[in-house]
Amino acid sequence: MSGIQAQSSPPASVVRPAPKPTPAPTTAAPAAATDAFQPSKGYTTLQKHVAYFDTNGDGKVTLAETRQGLEDLGLAKPLAYPAALAINGLLGSQTSGHRTFDVSVANIKAGKHPSDTGAIDAEGTFHPEVLDRIFQKYDHDHSGALSQSELDALVADDKVDVKGNLGAKGEFGLLLKLAADRTKVVNGKTEPAISRERLQSFYDGTLFYQLAAKNGHPHPRRD
Ligand SMILES: [Ca+2]
Numbered sequence: 114m115s116g117i118q119a120q121s122s123p124p125a126s127v128v129r130p131a132p133k134p135t136p137a138p139t140t141a142a143p144a145a146a147t148d149a150f151q152p153s154k155g156y157t158t159l160q161k162h163v164a165y166f167d168t169n170g171d172g173k174v175t176l177a178e179t180r181q182g183l184e185d186l187g188l189a190k191p192l193a194y195p196a197a198l199a200i201n202g203l204l205g206s207q208t209s210g211h212r213t214f215d216v217s218v219a220n221i222k223a224g225k226h227p228s229d230t231g232a233i234d235a236e237g238t239f240h241p242e243v244l245d246r247i248f249q250k251y252d253h254d255h256s257g258a259l260s261q262s263e264l265d266a267l268v269a270d271d272k273v274d275v276k277g278n279l280g281a282k283g284e285f286g287l288l289l290k291l292a293a294d295r296t297k298v299v300n301g302k303t304e305p306a307i308s309r310e311r312l313q314s315f316y317d318g319t320l321f322y323q324l325a326a327k328n329g330h331p332h333p334r335r336d
Pocket of ligand 1: 166167168169170171172173174175178
């Protein structure tokens, strides 16, 4: 008896299913075990937002990249370094899991704090309907823009923790400084304000790219 088993042929009456199309061979290397971006997976809105700062695309935002990114947005040099120190000092360790000033783009959702508005969910995806509710509640004159004091009221209402509350104040303060596109008169005082459209572009991750390009410093898009 031979050790090779004969292969039985299927009966002639069996109809074989049509062969499935074979996927085209790919030469792409398997994903490396790294927290660098994998663009094929698509970025969340929060990742797109922070990836603006990752100019060399290595998946980490260094202190120098944050400083440069802030300057490109129009922040004055003397303010950009302390702001970068605060941002990377807070988010570096939270997103990377060890003590570092490098912020992990892939894991930026770990840097979210409980005192935020909820317009970006835990996975880093933007929900426009939350922005609608924010405007219904805080845009008191229905002008389609939120002023400094209206944003202050929003941040105060969202306060859950002290650190997150300070972070939220800092974020909106910086946002108004860099991106205010309206003014509003509140209690007889003119305040800087940000329009619904602009706030939406902040949340959907496209605002920073637009502002820097307008300032003559285009950053590579990460989509
Ligand atoms: Ca980088």
